Amino acid sequence: MNGLRGLRLDEIVARLGGELRGDGAKTLRQVATLARATADDIAFLANPRYREQLAGTRAGAVILGPAVADACPTACIVTDDPYGYYARVAQWLHPAARPAPGIHAAATVASTLPASASVAAGACVGRNVRMGERVSIGPGCVIGDGVEIGNDCLLHANVTIYADCVIGARAIIHSGVVIGADGFGFAREKDAALGPGGGRWLKIPQIGRVLIGDDVEIGANTTIDRGALDDTVIEEGVKLDNQIQVAHNVRIGAHTALAGCVGIAGSARIGRNCTIGGAAMILGHLEIADGVHVSTNTLVTKSITKAGAYTGWVPFQExxxxxxxxxxxxxxxxxxxxxxxxxxxxxxxxxxx
Amino acid sequence: MNGLRGLRLDEIVARLGGELRGDGAKTLRQVATLARATADDIAFLANPRYREQLAGTRAGAVILGPAVADACPTACIVTDDPYGYYARVAQWLHPAARPAPGIHAAATVASTLPASASVAAGACVGRNVRMGERVSIGPGCVIGDGVEIGNDCLLHANVTIYADCVIGARAIIHSGVVIGADGFGFAREKDAALGPGGGRWLKIPQIGRVLIGDDVEIGANTTIDRGALDDTVIEEGVKLDNQIQVAHNVRIGAHTALAGCVGIAGSARIGRNCTIGGAAMILGHLEIADGVHVSTNTLVTKSITKAGAYTGWVPFQExxxxxxxxxxxxxxxxxxxxxxxxxxxxxxxxxxx
Amino acid sequence: MNGLRGLRLDEIVARLGGELRGDGAKTLRQVATLARATADDIAFLANPRYREQLAGTRAGAVILGPAVADACPTACIVTDDPYGYYARVAQWLHPAARPAPGIHAAATVASTLPASASVAAGACVGRNVRMGERVSIGPGCVIGDGVEIGNDCLLHANVTIYADCVIGARAIIHSGVVIGADGFGFAREKDAALGPGGGRWLKIPQIGRVLIGDDVEIGANTTIDRGALDDTVIEEGVKLDNQIQVAHNVRIGAHTALAGCVGIAGSARIGRNCTIGGAAMILGHLEIADGVHVSTNTLVTKSITKAGAYTGWVPFQExxxxxxxxxxxxxxxxxxxxxxxxxxxxxxxxxxx
Incomplete structure (x- = not known):
């Protein structure tokens, strides 16, 4: 996955801005950490914790902030947001690998797809699937009937999308993700014959869909259930880490990010620009305002109406x-x-x- | 997934009971929420929270309780259990879609299956598999040697069932589920050469099975491990949500329901008619009585011998x-x-x- | 999965040691619990809780410690470590079933594999994959380009390994495991147009790999993300249960075991010979010393520098x-x-x- 082409420092600054110090003709081939970078690599310094590694770095160039630029022993690009700058350089040097267009002979496809689509071996695409341009469907993926997938989506191997769900443009969906399985909806029918308090669970058909906006990324083995009657909605720019559970009829606002192992119960509504820490749990039928930050391992049991940070974990001890x-x-x-x-x-x- | 056929109101009442008020000749085509229903839809009012939406609904008909029937602006069915009634109407209007019988050319099947079986592309069925009538195996499913699957089971895409497990009739198993993987069983063999307290883990072969009763539903990406020596048992009518972990030799009693992200450690025994809230964790080798309700995020560290509600989460704050x-x-x-x-x-x- | 060949008691003691009491010519065919064993079975007594079952056992033989040997009503093997001894006998009587070598016609393989490899139907093996001897790839597995897999690895069905990851010898990887998906790395680019505190997430390319040592076992639906720049590392002898999340750049020391549902955030380093209880969460960028035991459900929020047991869960109550x-x-x-x-x-x- 190394960057192959290489970029000249002055070429980077011409496109991304920032102040260049040192030889603009230097060519960098990949990004690396300050500690491990060599002459072909471009490193960055964003976290003050790594400040002391600057003096000894062997990187070809470093992206850093104005306060530390004078201490840099090699060429550098000075910018107010070194981490964001690094992200852009890294995207440029290491574009996501995309398989060539075409439908593999060992894929099973029951819809008409654009010539730019790539469908790998073992994938199954159902009927009436509408697919945008340049979509990649990985090996073993299963795309249900009537699914809609926007331009430039990348589905890694073994992703499952149930019938009628809608995925926006540029989604990245990792292996093992399941989108559109039935929500957990049952009515309890009491039956004294089954013991005190006994009853049977009657399944409520789950006839809503999952609607996913543009620019969403979904981590490995995350599950997003379809709505019971209305839809489950993930707005644009949302980022979901691995092993997350999103129940039916949840709505997650634009540009909100959820760390791994989070669980969100049915019909909860999470605002825009929120961050939800790992393994946090959010009860159902409540609302979280825009700009709320929930700490890791916190259980949210009632609505949060004001932006801010909220916490509820217990300290560990010997x-x-x-x-x-x-x-x-x-x-x-x-x-x-x-x-x-x-x-x-x-x-x-x-x-x- | 819309209901196609439509049902007359008097046809519904004739089969399911309840008191009809209004024009029995009205035809309803699908279920919907009070807020979104239109003239072709049948809505319901079960949760008092939505009481205020009744006056303004445009639903063709509403299922509701006697206390609110007089306030209904349209036709209605009056019943003591509106939610259960709604479940039955919804099941009738929206029967689960079932693929046509037949083995897809891109499936790999090493057993003799009934003509009523449906096996989708990319699925693999091992040797000596015994399958009941009208079973649907989704794309990419893997059914190990010697597995037994009861009548009318529905396995969605990419389900894995290890060898020798037994699934009862009418199971619904969602994508990414893994049934029968090895339990986490190791003996520690101390080895001072590996440092203070060091040791190697010797694998204990896991030779039990998973036995699943009738009418069980299992949510996406849930895992149920096979027993070490005896079997792991899920009794009839149990409902498991997504992302649940059930360890080896667990027993879950009939008609118990577990919400998402629950974890159950080895050899725990959970009673009948229990509910276990999301992300609750249950330690191993303990017993939970019938009719116990464990709150979300609660860690159960010892046996519970009496029906009732049990809780152990911490409140969050700013x-x-x-x-x-x-x-x-x-x-x-x-x-x-x-x-x-x-x-x-x-x-x-x-x-x- | 029953043991077929059977072993004589004296044959067992000749290979594994211990003191034989009773008829060495007895043949045992499988392992079983004290309570259920019959004359063909060998049982064991390691946990004092089951002491009372000894007198009534109908097992052909029992593995037990010296303190209880006199109370054994049948033949026995006396050893100081009955559980470890039992593990070895069970491995011998119940060797893991291995599919025959060969590439199934319904597999898609783009690399040259050793003749001893077994690749099942529906599996996809990418380009430039290097595989050791006697590797088994289950149905529906997807092995990315450039992956390296050591001798005698067993991948159960529907495992996904992303490009360039490295798996040591004798790994056992269960269904639904995802190794090498992108870590959760984004830079936040503020954008006032998206509301107060609003911003977009810029993806940081994840160009590290996952390196897994020898003798590692990974439970069903566990996910291990690839490194951002450097690699994510799982050292030799580590055992991971089901539904675990390991984030990018984590390092887990040799012979450490993690129970189900654990989550480990980015760049955390866990020592050797540790045990991490179920659903424990470990924050990022911290270090845990060798020989640390973290209790179930405990959130580790700072580094632990000393071996010992650490806990942080809350007691439940009525x-x-x-x-x-x-x-x-x-x-x-x-x-x-x-x-x-x-x-x-x-x-x-x-x-x-």
């Missing part, structure tokens, strides 16, 4: 310390009652004295 | 508030000791005064 | 009890302040009296 402290949690209410009693007794004593 | 409060958790034991001291000092002061 | 106690958590800081005040008032009163 096991014996933890055992002592957390056993008390079961008696916190009693502790609180006792404190009220102490307060009253103190008041009485102080009045007397 | 981050700065949380940081102040939760730092104290690490000192709860010290706080408790201090309170005992305060109590003694108060006693002494009160005796003196 | 719901009403929990509600009373955990509501107090939100006021723990206020409680702590009030206690400081009480202390001062007590001091003052005691001085006076």
């Amino acid at each position: 096991h014996a310390e933890w055992a002592k402290n957390f056993a008390r949690l079961r008696h916190l209410d009693a502790m609180s009652d006792k404190m009220r009693d102490f307060g009253a007794r103190l008041d009485a004593l102080e009045k007397k004295s | 981050h700065a508030e949380w940081a102040k409060n939760f730092a104290r958790l690490r000192h709860l034991d010290a706080m408790s000791d201090k309170m005992r001291d305060f109590g003694a000092r108060l006693d002494a002061l009160e005796k003196k005064s | 719901h009403a009890e929990w509600a009373k106690n955990f509501a107090r958590l939100r006021h723990l800081d206020a409680m702590s302040d009030k206690m400081r005040d009480f202390g001062a008032r007590l001091d003052a009163l005691e001085k006076k009296s």
Whole structure:
């Protein structure tokens, strides 16, 4: 996956801006970390933690901020946003590999696709699928009947999309993702014959779809269920990490990012420009405002109406310390009652004295 | 996935009961929410939260309870269980789509299957597989040698079932599900050469199976491991949401439902008619009684012997508030000791005064 | 999956050691639990919990420790490590089934493979794949270009390995595993047009690989992302359970075991000989020393520099009890302040009296 063509420093600055210091004719072939870069590589310094690695770097060039530019031992590009600049250089040097157009002989395709489409071996494309230009369908993918896929989408191997779902342009969908499976909807029909409180679960047909906007990326083994009646909606620019569960009728606002292992229960609505930390869980039928940041491992149990950061995890400790402290949690209410009693007794004593 | 045939209101009541108010000759074509339904749709009102939408609905008919029937602006069916009634109407109007019988030329089948079976492109069915009538195997599914699948099962795309597992009748299994992978069983063989406390893990062969009862539904990307020696058992009527992990030798009692992202460790036994909230975790080798309801995000660390609701999650707060409060958790034991001291000092002061 | 050949007791002891009591000519055909074993089976007693089942067992032989050997009603093998001994006997009686060598006609293979390789129907093997001897690739697996797979690896059905990843010898990889998907790396480019705090996520190309050492086992639906610049590394002998998420640039030390549903954020480094309990979460850019044991459901938020056990979960309770106690958590800081005040008032009163 190395960059093959190489870029001249002055070519980079001509397109992406920033201030060039040093020899603009230098050619860089790939991006690398400050610690490992060699003369053909371009590195970056965005996180102050790595500041001390600057002096010793053997990189051909470094992307960095104005405050540290004078300390750079080699050519550099000075910019106010070194990390974003690095992202653009890396995209340029390392464009995503795209398979050649064409339908593999070992694929099964029941729709008419554009000549620019690429469908790999073992993939199955159903009937009435509408596909934009330059879409890549990886090996083993299954695309249900009536699915719509926008231009330039890249589906890696073994992705499953159920019937009638809609994927916007430029989506990147990783292996093992399942889009459009039935939501978890059942009515409980009590039946005393099944024991006290017993009942059977009647399946509610899930007839909504999943609608995914443009520029969405979805990580490996993430699942997004179809709506029960209305649709599940992922707006444009949303980024989902691996192993996320999105239940039926959820709506995720534009440019929101969710880290790995997050779970979102049915009909929750998450705003725009939010970040949801890893393994956070969001209960159903609630709303989260725009610009909310939920910490890792936090359980959101009610709506959040104001932008800001919200947290609810417990600190860990060495096991014996933890055992002592957390056993008390079961008696916190009693502790609180006792404190009220102490307060009253103190008041009485102080009045007397 | 729209309902095609349509149903007359009096036809519905004749089969499912309830009291009809309004024109029984009206034909309804699909189910919809109160807010979005139009004249061809039948809506329902089960959750009091949506009560206010009733007056403005444009639905052709509404399924609702007796207390709100007089306020309905259109035809309605009055029943004591509007949600269950709605489930039955929805199942009738929107029967699950079933592929036509037949084995696709691009499937690989090494067993003799009933003529009513449907096996899609890219699916692989091993040797000595016993399949009931009208089973659908989706594209890319892999069915191991010796597997048994009951009548009318529906396996969506890319499901994997390891050798010798048994699936009851009418199962619905969603994409990415893995049934019968090896349980996580290892013996630790200490080896000082690997550092202090070092050792190698010796694999314990996992020779049990997974046995799944009738009428079970399993959500996308859920995993159920085979037993180590005895079998892992999922009893009839159990419903599993997405991304659930069921370890070896677990037993889940009939008609129990588990929400997404739940994890159940080895040899745990869960009763009948339980509900387990999303992301709850259940430790191994413990028992949960019938009729237990475990809240979302709760870690069950010991057996629960009595029906009821059990909970163990922490409330979230605005981050700065949380940081102040939760730092104290690490000192709860010290706080408790201090309170005992305060109590003694108060006693002494009160005796003196 | 029953053991077919059977082993004589004296044959077992000749190879694996231990003290034989009883008839060495007895032949055992499979392993079983004390409770279910019959005359052809060999059982074991390692967990004192099952001590009482010994007297009534109908097993042909039992593997057990010296302290209980006299109480055994049948032939036995006495050893200091009955569980490890049992593991070895079970491996011998129940060797993993391996498909016959050969490339199935319905597989798609674009590399030259050793004659000892087995590639099942529906599998796709890319270009420039280097494969050791006796590798088994299950149905529906997708092996990207340039992947390297060591001797005797067993990939169950529907595994996906992205381009350029490296798998050591004797790996066992279960269905639904995804190795080498892109890490979750984005730079945020602020854009006021997208609302307050709004911005777009620029993808950072993920050009590192995943390197997996020898003797690693990976459970169903686990995901391991490729590195951003450097590689993600899983050292030899590591065991990963199901549904685990390993982010980019993580390093997991040799012989460490992770239980199901664990999540590890980017660039975390976990030591050797660690155990990580189910659903534990480990934040990014931190280090965990060798020999650390993290409890189930624990969130590790900072580096752990010393071997030992670490914990951070909350106890569950009957719901009403929990509600009373955990509501107090939100006021723990206020409680702590009030206690400081009480202390001062007590001091003052005691001085006076």
